[in-house]
Amino acid sequence: MVSKVGPAGTTAVSAEMPAEHALLGLLALDERQPPEGGGRREGSHGYDLARRFGDGQPLGDVLRLEPGMLYHHLKKIERAGWAAVEANDSAPAGRRGSSRPPRRSYRLTAAGEAELWRWLGEPVTHTRELRLEFLVKLYFARRLAPERAARLVAEQRAILDRLTASLTAQRLALDAAPAPDDGGQAPTPPDADDRHFLRQVLDLRLIQTAAAANWLDRVAPSPPPMAVDSASGSDSR
Amino acid sequence: MVSKVGPAGTTAVSAEMPAEHALLGLLALDERQPPEGGGRREGSHGYDLARRFGDGQPLGDVLRLEPGMLYHHLKKIERAGWAAVEANDSAPAGRRGSSRPPRRSYRLTAAGEAELWRWLGEPVTHTRELRLEFLVKLYFARRLAPERAARLVAEQRAILDRLTASLTAQRLALDAAPAPDDGGQAPTPPDADDRHFLRQVLDLRLIQTAAAANWLDRVAPSPPPMAVDSASGSDSR
C-alpha cells in the first residue's frame, strides 16, 4: 500500500494532518534536548508523547489527541518512513519480567525531518486552520528555528492579505451589480434576500480575516521576554 | 455534548449535524411556498434539494453537500422520523416508461418541524461553528421566522460575551501568576516559553471572538432593505 490511490483514496497532500506533524515536531524537540543527566534520552515513546497533549500542557490546549489516535498516528508515521523505532526497551528502567508492553521509542528519520521542515515552512490556506494548524506550526517553529518562525508569520500574513483582497472584490461586486444588464445569463441571479445573506457571509469572513491579520502583526516580532521577570517589554516598532 | 452513551455508536444529539438541519429547513421553506401556478408543490426530492447546495447558490457558499452525502442524510432524516416520503412519483411529469428512478418527495413530519425549531432556537457554543452552523441557522431563521432570528442573534451575542469573559480571565491569570506561591502543586507549572505561547493562543481566541461579536452587532437589527432599490440604508446605530 505505497501509493494511496484506490478508487476513492486521493489522499494527496491536501489534508495536511496537523496531529502527525505535531508528533514529528515533538520527536525533533526531543532530539535537541540531551537528558541533562548525561545519560540516554528519555521520552519519544507513545505514552510519554501522549502526556504532552494532556490537560495543562500548552499543546493540549490547542490540539486534543486521545491515546488511541496517537498510537494510530505513530504507526502511520512509521509506515510513511518518517520515524523508526530506535529502541524496543523490553525492561523499562529495571523491571524485567513485566507484563507491560515494551516501550517503543521513536526517532526521526531523514525523510521525517525533511517533511517536518517542509510543513513548518508552509502557511495555512484557510482561515479556519489558523486556530489549530497554524498555532501548532508556530509552536514548533519558535522552538526549533525562531528565524523560520518570522518567515512563517510573514508568509501567513501575505496569504491573509490576498484573501482580504479577494473577499473585498466579491463584496464590492455584490453591491455593484444586482442585475447589471447581463449579456448572457447569470446562473440564477440572486434575489434581495439572498444578496443580503451573501453580504453577511462575506462580512463575517472579512472581519474574521482582518482580526487574524491584526493578531499576526502583534505576534510577529517579539521573542519571549528575555527571561527577565519584567512583564512590560513592548519593544521597538 | 448532550448524552453520548454507548460503547461506540450512539449518535446522541451531540454532533448537531448542520447538513441534516439545513435539509429540514429547505423542506420547511418548500411547504411555505405554494407553487404559484396553483398546482402541486414541486421540489423537495433529493435532486432538487441538491441544486440548492450548488455553486452560485447562497447555501452552497456556506455549506458544501455532494449528492452522495445528501441522499445519505435524507435517509437518516427519514429513519429519525423527521420527514416522510409524501409521493413516490414513478412518472415525473408525463414520462412513463422511464428507467430513471422515481422521485421521492419528502415532507416534514411534526417531529421534524419540532426538531427544526429547537435547532433554530439554539445558538452555537464554539466560535468555530459560527462560519458554518450559525450562518445556516441565520439563513433559515430569517426566512422562516424573522422575529426568531433577532432572538437567535441576541442569544449568540450573549454566548460570545460569556466566552470573552472566560478568555479574559484566563489571560489575566496567565500574566498575574507565573508561580504565585502555589499551596498545593501546579500540574507542571509552565515555563516562560510556554506562557508566551499560551498568551498568543488566548489572544487569537479573544480577537476572533471580539470580531465575531462586532459582526453580530451589525447583523442584528436590519431586515433586508424594504424591497426598494435604494442601496444606501445604513440605519440606526
Next chain:
DNA sequence: AACTCCATGTAATGCGTTACATGATTCT
C-alpha cells in the same frame, strides 16, 4: 481494598469523500 500509573494497543461504530452505475431525453 481500591485506585491510579504505566504502556501498549484493538474493536465497534459512524462520518466524509470520491468515483461510479443506470438509461432515456434534451440541448448544442
Next chain:
DNA sequence: AGAATCATGTAACGCATTACATGGAGTT
C-alpha cells in the same frame, strides 16, 4: 454526434471517537 440533464443511489476507503483489554507496582 456528443454532451448534459434527470434521479436515484452504492462501493471503497480513510479518519475520528469511545470504550475496553492487559497486569504488575505503588499509593491512599
